[in-house]
Amino acid sequence: MIAVLLFLLMRPGTVSTIGTVTFENPDYCAQKGSSVQFKCFYNYSDGETVIQTSWFKGEIEDGIFQRVNLSLIPSYQNRWEYRGDHQHNCSLALHDLQDKDTGYYFFRFDTYKYGWRSKGSVYLSVTGVHAEVKARRARAGDNVTLECRTSCHYPNIVWLRDGHLVTKPKFTAQAEDAGYYSCSIEGHESVQSDPVALEVWYSPLNVSIDVSHGEYLTDGSNVSLTCSSAANPAADTYTWYRSSVSSSNSLLWLGSGQVLTISPVEASHSGLYLCQAQNRLGKSNSTAVMLAVGEEGPSCFTVLRIGLLVIVGLLLLSLVIIWAWRQWRNSHYSAAVNETDSHDYENILSITEGK
Known part of the structure; x- marks a missing residue:
């Protein structure tokens, strides 16, 4: 009986249970969709030559655990890569890991005399996050x-x-x-x-007022003030206040609503306006905006702007005139100097003195 076993072990291609395959880490855990590499090393007797290497996956078929070559499993096509050689490195890389890749993996190498397979295995656990x-x-x-x-x-x-x-x-x-x-x-x-969502509730922030009017307000015109804010849940109450130009300490309640419309505008409507936005978590005030109402015609701000433009224009004109005058003076001065220094003038003067 012993002789028969020895005979089988010595036959070329026969799998030997005496293997020298070593796995650097027998237990791997990797993220689904990522890649993993099994570090593997193998040894054999001097004088032998490795002619073939193979990796296998442990599969249960018909209730029986079997080692199936990765090259024969369709789901591994183009996803496994042998990174070893026919010397001593038997490393394997698996890409785009799937849940079904979880399991045991085995290595085998063949020489001209024997077929060696690993006694142990590498266990891979594929997990998601x-x-x-x-x-x-x-x-x-x-x-x-x-x-x-x-x-x-x-x-x-x-x-x-x-x-x-x-x-x-x-x-x-x-x-x-x-x-x-x-x-x-x-x-x-x-x-x-x-992804998972995080919703944050907060009271109104960045409360502001948008004023719809031209460059100036006049008696009889119309104006709308719109209050806006950032809030979660959204602001559900807007309240308007006004203070007079002479006294900003006392506030006059004007009404509620996101939009305040004044029609027609009168001089008495001049003053500082602010709105207050509120939701279930709290409330916040806007920065006050100024409304100035005057008689028909440009406001004082417009007049001031026009005056400034006129002043700037006169200054620019003065600079142009001064520059032109300097250019004219320099050109005439250069001409006079050139005439004084000319050779013709010197020759005439010397002839006159000789007489």
Whole structure:
């Protein structure tokens, strides 16, 4: 019986259970959609030559566990890459990992005399990443915690909000923190979890007034003031106030609504206007805007603007005149000097003196 076993082991192509295949790490955990590389090394007797290498996946077929060559599994087509050689390196790379890639992997190499296969195996666990936001609806000022769930242990998790890097997984919520959050493994940022939304509620911010009028207001004209703000939930109450030009300490209630229309405008409507926006979380006031109403014709601001333009125009004209005068003077001075220094004049003078 022993002789028969020895005979089978010595036959070319026969699988030997005496293998020297070593896996650097027998247990891998990788993110779905990413790539992984099994580091593998093998040895054999001196004088032998390796003619073939193969990687196998453990599959259950008809209730029986079998080793199936990766080249024969359609789902692995163009996704596995042998990075070893026919010497001692038997490393394998798998790309675009899928859930069904989870399982045991084996290596085999053949020489002219024997076929060797690994006694042990590499186990690959393929996992996804799942983003979770504690309290998906938060008020401004609340604490928010981001959690990235995965069956693998990864020391470095990367968080992104609407595609932009988030530096801390724990923070105090502000209006600008609202958005969609996703997580990934550092070094594999291209593979991200499904995004989860964070909604932040806050009282009105950046309350402002838009005034619809021309360059000046005159008696009998119309004007509309529109109040706007950033708020979540949106502001549902707008209140208008006015203070007189002479006394800005006392405010006069004008009414409610996002738009305040004054028609027709009178001189008594001059003053500072402000609006107050409010939602269920709080309220905030706008910066006051000035309305000045005068008689028909340009306002004092328009007159002042025209006056300034006239002054600037006169200054520019004066500079042009001075520059032109200097150019004229310099040209005539140069001509006089040239005439005095000419050779013809010197010759005539010398002849006269000789007489």
